[in-house]
Amino acid sequence: ETGVTQTPRHLVMGMTNKKSLKCEQHLGHNAxxxxxxxxxxxxxxxxxxxxxxxxxxxxVPSRFSPECPNSSHLFLHLHTLQPEDSALYxxxxxxxxxxxxxxxTQYFGPGTRLTVL
Amino acid sequence: xxEVEQSPQNLxxxxxxxxxxxxxxxxxxxxxxxxxxxxGGGIVSLFMLSSGKKKHGRLIATINIQEKHSSLHIPASxxxxxxxxxxAVSRRRGAQKLVFxxxxxxxxxx
Numbered sequence: 001e002t003g004v005t006q007t008p009r010h011l012v013m014g015m016t017n018k019k020s021l022k023c024e025q026h027l028g029h030n031a032x033x034x035x036x037x038x039x040x041x042x043x044x045x046x047x048x049x050x051x052x053x054x055x056x057x058x059x060v061p062s063r064f065s066p067e068c069p070n071s072s073h074l075f076l077h078l079h080t081l082q083p084e085d086s087a088l089y090x091x092x093x094x095x096x097x098x099x100x101x102x103x104x105t106q107y108f109g110p111g112t113r114l115t116v117l
Numbered sequence: 118x119x120e121v122e123q124s125p126q127n128l129x130x131x132x133x134x135x136x137x138x139x140x141x142x143x144x145x146x147x148x149x150x151x152x153x154x155x156x157g158g159g160i161v162s163l164f165m166l167s168s169g170k171k172k173h174g175r176l177i178a179t180i181n182i183q184e185k186h187s188s189l190h191i192p193a194s195x196x197x198x199x200x201x202x203x204x205a206v207s208r209r210r211g212a213q214k215l216v217f218x219x220x221x222x223x224x225x226x227x
Contacts, residue, residue, distance in 0.1 A: 002161065031213060042119065042217040043203065056214060088158050094213065103148040103207040105165050111158035
């Protein structure tokens, strides 16, 4: 148990559906991340939020829309996805903001296994 | 070519063997991370290091900044060590962004 929870753990959706992934961290951290892990590819950073502000968008298609209402919650809204978007989506959090100049350990959630039909 | 390369990609060994997984990187870094991913997906951070050597239980991680190389050692391996081990680096700028290797799938047979 890392202190980062994700729901749902598994999701199957059609290409016309709209769904949301949820992440919650109970660690009092200031930064939260979305990652994508596709089969046989390295983990890819999608978004970074620092204290609710998006600071990194790694050229992610607009069919993925993140939302960070507060520093403990992070959502990933999904709309008109493609089958190639099927992957494990991981959320993570870390203590520090980039202005601290420090690199901090990231704590990962268990992931949401997404299948797009 | 990936900025972070791991070897081997797959490793199968017998219980008790000494395991070494290697990671080479081609960019300037502020820190290197070793992560463990068990079946089912959850990832645990094992080490974050920027110089020298660290120990976590039986596991040992070393880094050589000049050679841009790190190794993860697992002495006296056990079937519960079976997992995917992932190397990742934080660049000097934008230290929150991790660049990942492709992972090494380790299987320890009893």
